[in-house]
Amino acid sequence: MNQTAEIVAPQQDQPLVQVSGLEVRFKSPDRTVHAVNGVDLTLKRGEILTILGESGSGKSVTLRTLMRLLPERRTQLKGQVSVDGRDVLAMPQRELRRFRGRTAAMIFQEPMLAFDPVFTIGQQIAETVCRHEGVSHKEGLARALELFELVRIPSARRRLANYPHELSGGMSQRAMIALALSCRPRLLLADEPTTALDATVQIQILLLLRELQRELDMSVIFVTHDMGVANEISDRIAVMYGGRIVETGKVGEIIAQPRHPYTLGLMNSRASGELKGQRLEAIPGSPPDLATLPSGCAFAPRCPYAIDTCHDSVPIAHTIEGQHWAACHRLEQTQP
Amino acid sequence: MGTYFFKRILYVIPITLAVSFFCFMLVHLSPGDPMDAVVSADAPREVVAMVQAAYGFDRPLPEQYGRWVVRAVQGDLGLSTANGRAVTTEVFGALVNTLRLALVASLIGFTLGCLFGTLAGYWQGSLLDRFVTGIAVGGVSIPHYWLGMMLVIVFSVELSWLPSSGAGPGSSSDWVWEWRYIRHLILPAITLSVIPMGVVTRTVRAMVAEILNHDFVEALRAKGLAEVRVFLHVVKNVAPTALAVMGLQLGYLLGGSILVETVFSWPGTGLLLNNAIFQRDLPILQGTILVLAIFFVLLNLMVDLAQARLDPRIQRN
Structure with missing residues (x-):
């Protein structure tokens, strides 16, 4: 008993999440979708990382792999995923269920749909607490009440007895956060948690998440397609395209000095006040079909700087400065 | 919660009334004379009229329906024309x-x-x-x-x-x-x-x-x-x-x-x-x-x- 505890005991300076060479394929009889194609990722304790990308870039799939939430029958996983010193991909089912919700918890894009409609919010939070801490339903409800106060839901006691359809979008996202935090996870995974919300509610939820992350000393991986959201919340950004990370670095570096042509394109297509009356710049073309990925750089067909090499070989990561790197053959073209 | 249940239970009354109306009328729409089963084809007209009156078939339909409903509420659905037994028992x-x-x-x-x-x-x-x-x-x-x-x-x-x-x-x-x-x-x-x-x-x-x-x-x-x-x-x-x-x-x-x-x-x-x-x-x-x-x-x-x-x-x- 003692021995095992020693072996699994995570060291504090070791990163909380380490992903290397992750590949995810979805198999169906007629085609194979290459959703993630070699992702390396590390997340330090207490850090907030945003994975930025458009739909189909593999960001949500990467997030789900960290909890092994993808349907096992149709999914092929390769690579290493370790969270808090544990090998997620090798975990037996029993351990996996103890891990989910306790070590890592997730909040979802559509909070209204992420709750079971025929149970009250309180019941659903208490259920999780009972599951992981073996307490009674009543104690679970008491914890739910504390959590509701933590995420600042007004008249918390009454809200606990509500059904999901009786809450507004912002309120149910707060409830979802309360649910995710119910067993004090070390890692919070957020899958576009503000996308379905009004702009004013969005910023409240972001501020709340940032505050709770500091208070509870959690690590957070935040998935979004919204540059503004990424800028607001993260310490570090990883930009994904075609199932690969194409550029990563500290928020300031990515926002101020994007180097990958795709990141540049994203930056240029943002709307802001000064641009009033002008056409927004868009990235030409459309995202790649993940069933038939090009053999070279996935962005090459849309890239203004692409040369033959880009179509032939997948670029490796080039360090730009410190932790800032980009995977591109033509970095000299994007020098500021 | 309570009002929904109460309302839903109250709806049963008009539905049942409408249902009773349709069962009564539909049966009367179907072809064939109920008297055929009770009296033989060559029976004298007075006998037919007498039996008709006994079963109430001589009255206008709305009145027949009214009497039927009132008696049905009291648990009496009339007598079978085939064997004379109480419909309720059957x-x-x-x-x-x-x-x-x-x-x-x-x-x-x-x-x-x-x-x-x-x-x-x-x-x-x-x-x-x-x-x-x-x-x-x-x-x-x-x-x-x-x-x-x-x-x-x-x-x-x-x-x-x-x-x-x-x-x-x-x-x-x-x-x-x-x-x-x-x-x-x-x-x-x-x-x-x-x-x-x-x-x-x-x-x-x-x-x-x-x-x-x-x-x-x-x-x-x-x-x-x-x-x-x-x-x-x-x-x-x-x-x-x-x-x-x-x-x-x-x-x-x-x-x-x-x-x-x-x-x-x-x-x-x-x-x-x-x-x-x-x-x-x-x-x-x-x-x-x-x-x-x-x-x-x-x-x-x-x-x-x-x-x-x-x-x-x-x-x-």
Whole structure:
């Protein structure tokens, strides 16, 4: 008993999440979708990382792999995923269920749909607490009440007895956060948690998440397609395209000095006040079909700087400065 | 919560009244004179008139309906024109037999239907799913009177394992749950269970597959719940729809087993209706249809109330 505890005991300076060479394929009889194609990722304790990308870039799939939430029958996983010193991909089912919700918890894009409609919010939070801490339903409800106060839901006691359809979008996202935090996870995974919300509610939820992350000393991986959201919340950004990370670095570096042509394109297509009356710049073309990925750089067909090499070989990561790197053959073209 | 239940219960009154009106009028629309069954064709006109007056058939229809409803409320549905017995006694005697048959058949049908449907829904697209779907389609498509006859040919005629007709050795009112009676119930119950089995299988399969695709199921797994616990959530979500379908099916079994009861000479409401139609026995027809219709209305009421208890969203509408 003692021995095992020693072996699994995570060291504090070791990163909380380490992903290397992750590949995810979805198999169906007629085609194979290459959703993630070699992702390396590390997340330090207490850090907030945003994975930025458009739909189909593999960001949500990467997030789900960290909890092994993808349907096992149709999914092929390769690579290493370790969270808090544990090998997620090798975990037996029993351990996996103890891990989910306790070590890592997730909040979802559509909070209204992420709750079971025929149970009250309180019941659903208490259920999780009972599951992981073996307490009674009543104690679970008491914890739910504390959590509701933590995420600042007004008249918390009454809200606990509500059904999901009786809450507004912002309120149910707060409830979802309360649910995710119910067993004090070390890692919070957020899958576009503000996308379905009004702009004013969005910023409240972001501020709340940032505050709770500091208070509870959690690590957070935040998935979004919204540059503004990424800028607001993260310490570090990883930009994904075609199932690969194409550029990563500290928020300031990515926002101020994007180097990958795709990141540049994203930056240029943002709307802001000064641009009033002008056409927004868009990235030409459309995202790649993940069933038939090009053999070279996935962005090459849309890239203004692409040369033959880009179509032939997948670029490796080039360090730009410190932790800032980009995977591109033509970095000299994007020098500021 | 309370007001929804109260309102829903109050709705039963106008529905029942409307139903009674239609049962009464529809029977009068059908061709044939009820007097044919009571008096012989060559009877003198005064005798016919006298009998007509005794049964009240000489009065205008609205008045007949009014008297019928008032007496029905007091538990009197008139007298059979075929044998002069009280309709109430006839109907309730038959109803007990039909209920016994319908409940056993639905127990078989619903149990198998829920089981098959859940399995097929969970393993959608698998071999098991295709096999179960095949059974369900067969169940819904095979005419049940034909299936009844086939069962009789195999199990009664060829193998002589089970009786082909009747509800027991003695009179049906002596029914006891003993083998000598139960053996009469087996073939008709199996025959009747096939359609609800098919319908429930298909509904439950579709619902389970749909619910499993909802975001909240992934969220439940992300909480670390065991698969059994996730299954309980799925069941509670499927239950309202499944219940509604089962309520309807039970209703059909109560009234719609005319053919099967006739094939097996089961002395229930189906056989009673069948005989009443051929004998132009209007009071029996009206009484039986009314009682069955009220059963249907009450069944729907119970399903609605149960649904509202299971799914909080229903009370909002």
